[in-house]
Amino acid sequence: MSIADFSGRVRPDACPGALQVHDAADGPLARVRLPGGAISGGQLRELAACAAELGSGVVELTSRANVQVRGLRAPAAFAERIAATGLLPSAAHERVRNIVASPLGGRGPSGLVDTQPLVEALDLALCARARLAGLPGRFLFALDDGTGDMRQLAADVTLVPSAAGGDACATLPHSAVAGGDASATLLLAGVDTGLVVPRDAAVGQMIAAAEAFLDERERGLSDRDRGAWRIAELADGPARIATDLGVADVPAQVAAHLGSADSPAHAGVADDRATTAPDDSPACSAHRPGPVDQRDGRVALEAVVPLGRLSAAQVRAVADTADDGGAVPVRLTPWRTVVLLDLSPAAAERAVRQLSAAGLVTDPVSPWVGVSACTGRPGCAKSLADVQEDVRRWVATLDAPAATPVHWAGCERRCGLPRGRVVQMVATADGYEERLP
Known part of the structure; x- marks a missing residue:
């Protein structure tokens, strides 16, 4: 059985959170959602302390840029401390705050949009809708900054901004190109259904898409529909939800695409158990380790975390390195990497040495890549x-x-x-x- 095998599903989604832990073979496992992979130095230090004092001493990164701690001896105490550090803003919605975003957030050469304000607005809107606490814990939102890195995840709802250049990595959908600079396309289960929205209305439409998914699931055209956890698991899900959102004529090529075995809607879609390897194309090498020049002259540094596992000491080292760079933003990624943003060139050189000494990988030709x-x-x-x-x-x-x-x-x-x-x-x-x- 692969992670995409959902035929005949009868059990409810049991995806773990900070409050609803999973009883793994090595003890209770808690997962903490980090919308957009964003986490501060202070939050990293508290996470490290919780892992060392209450768990196995290891923090794992997931393919949705979340974190989890295994072997918890006091799950309730863990949840209380995580909430106190600001990582659990809604107990009701804690398992559905699944939002990934381009880690460079518009800073790279192909970036068009600063995704972090959109991440924060989407998270607030999601937590403000009581009904959306009923989303399955595997329903995924993605915000692409124009580089195309989020598109390959085939999230349930992906925002892709309009194209403003010819970058090979950001092979944008036809409707995004047609929409103009102030518009964006919403992909549904990785499929372009022709749903174009003004960029300033995108968060509202992403929320509407999630509500439409719940509507379609409740209508229950089949047992399979009623047990769906993802849009891809609904029969013709992308087309049905696009219609619910007002697309009068879903493009004919979508129907053909949905019938293809290569369609994202028929493929295994990422959840927190999955990883997504770097794209084979050299143009999409942004998620290999090493420094990345930002357009503003500063530097982002990406480091691979071998097997996605950090000791408490390594988590503290990441926090210390970020603070040494001037309290720069930290982003975790779906590729189980850590990104430090907005470093000066000198701070980036120090960060390479510090993270490498801590056991993270900053060499793009390391055997750990892929x-x-x-x-x-x-x-x-x-x-x-x-x-x-x-x-x-x-x-x-x-x-x-x-x-x-x-x-x-x-x-x-x-x-x-x-x-x-x-x-x-x-x-x-x-x-x-x-x-x-």
Whole structure:
């Protein structure tokens, strides 16, 4: 069973949060939502303290730029401390604040829009709607700054700004190009249905799309519809929701696209168990580690977190490095990387040394680039192997990234399998079986 297998689903969504923890094999697991991946130095330090004092001492990054702490000994105390630091603004909505955004937030050479104000407005609007607390914990919003990095996640609702240049990475939808500089397109399950909105009305339309999803699910054309957690799981979901939102004629090519096996609406869509490897195209290399020049002359620094796991000491090191750069913004990404924004060139050089010394990866040709894995033993009772230790031994034999991203899994469920071309190493009773893309 893959993470996209939802046929015959009868159980409710049990996605964990800070209040509703998951009973993993290694103890209770709590997940904290970070809309847009944004977190402050103070919040990082409190998270590190909670992991060290109440949990296993490890903070994990998820493919939705959220964080989770395993092995909690006092889940209630953890939730109380997380709330006190501002990371739990709504107890009712805490599991549905799933918002990812382009980590550079318009600062990079292809960026068109500062996404952070939109993230904050969307989060406020989401928490203000009592009904939306009933969204499944896997429903995902995405805000693309124009680089195209969020489009590849095939989120339930993705905002894509109008094109203002010819960047190869941001292959924007036809309706976004036609909409003018002040407009944006809303993609539904990664599909362009022709839904164009004024950019200043985009947050309201994203909320309306989520409410339309609940409407369509409640109408229940089938058991499958009634059990849907994502727009992609509704029969013709993107077209139905676009119609609900006032698109009079959903483009004919959408219907054909929805029937394609390659359609995002038929593919596994990212949830917090999944990773998304960097795009194979050189034009989409923004999510490989190393410095990135911002348009304002300052520098962003991206660092890979091996296997998405940070010790409490490493979390504190990230906070200290951000503060040393002048209390610069920190963003976590769906690629399990950490980004420090708005660094001076000198601060960026120091940050490379500091993060590298802490065990994060800032070298774009490190063997860790493109490597992902499930939790494995002892955290998962279904796993047939200590996957993460096996991966570490394998990476130690390499001197450069693998030609194709590699995902390691402890069983046939293959949790965390990234989208796109990926070599799969699946544990069996007799070792790992290699499956080529």
